[in-house]
Amino acid sequence: MTSVRALTVTAAACAAVLATALPSSAINSYNAAPAPERTEVGALVATWDDDADPATPDRVDWVCSGTMIDADTFLTAAHCTTDWPDNVRFHVSLDQDVQAGLDAAAKRHPGDPAAQAAAVAVEGTAHSHPDYPGPASDTRDISVVQLPAAKVAARWSFTPATLPTAGRLDTLGPRGLDAVDWTVAGYGTQEAANGPGGQTHPGGGVRMKAPVSFDALNASWVRLAMTAPQGNGGACYGDSGGPNFAVIDGRRVLASTTVTGDSPCYATNVTYRLDTPGARAFLAPFTRLP
Structure with a gap:
């Protein structure tokens, strides 16, 4: 991404x-790849x-x-x-x-x-x-x-994403979350590019993925680092609502959804936790929760 x-x-x-x-392509142009799978x-x-x-x-x-x-x-x-x-x-x-x-x-x-x-x-x-x-x-x-x-x-054929159990990110804590593999996915645009008319965000509309890494955990948010020198990619405009997967106990879990970040799309993906009481209460009428 x-x-x-x-x-x-x-x-x-x-x-x-x-x-x-x-x-053309989507998600960050750095450390990103198509995600047909x-x-x-x-x-x-x-x-x-x-x-x-x-x-x-x-x-x-x-x-x-x-x-x-x-x-x-x-x-x-x-x-x-x-x-x-x-x-x-x-x-x-x-x-x-x-x-x-x-x-x-x-x-x-x-x-x-x-x-x-x-x-x-x-x-x-x-x-x-x-x-x-x-x-x-x-x-x-x-x-x-x-x-x-x-x-x-x-x-389409697909296997639905696995949601986290209640409070699972709290159970893992920052050290545990820092140790798991994180991936962001979506159809969004690329990071800001300079052009004759100023900055634009090229690309978008193609499903992409990129590695991200854990940064911080809050009551409703997971902040994920998108910095290129650490091998990360990230999310950008059009990636909102898209998944941030974490491999927990050997399973790919949809831990959070992309909501916001820095406007050039360089540094931090601020994502909404799906294991909290509030998120689970909203989702309960629509799907079976683990």
Whole structure:
């Protein structure tokens, strides 16, 4: 991945960033690699309207990342699914290259964003945390998209991600978390690049992965280092809601989701813990918790 995924921007702002991004690779350009094997990791695609005719959508784009946590539940961030026009529709794609799929669909279905979205993704219903945005100590930046399981299964094969047990990160503590392997994944853009018009964030729309390392643990957050000299990559704009996996007891566990970080996408990925009482209480109605 590139550096710190979608950061704390609204979904609409995320879409604006992506509209100017180049349709090439994603996540950090350093220490990153494609992730075709991470078939449970997907992109959140939105269609919406911003003209005088709200009856039909006139925009479509991938806007964030996320992870399938069971056959019909896609986990992402609340800032990806809030602050949209009333007629927004959310879709999920598990394609490796969502941007290429949207580009091809635009040629097949010119002027029809709904058909373009349907070509690459399955439509679902978003449920954002009702108390988002919360205080800085716990912003409740978590949401799910409920999908028709049969339609998802007809298009993609995947094994849902494993969620952590209650309080597992606290049990491991900083020393234990520092000893495990961490990986961030998603569809986000690359770290800031200097150009004639100033800094841009190229790339995006392709599922990538990169190693990260443990930095700090807080009540609701895990901070992960993305610094290149340590062999790390990271997340950036468009990676919001995407997974941060930790290998715990020999199993790949979806320990946290990307929420924010430093704006150039160089240093720190600030991620939302999934083992806390608050996160688990939100998820309980939608999926079976370990």
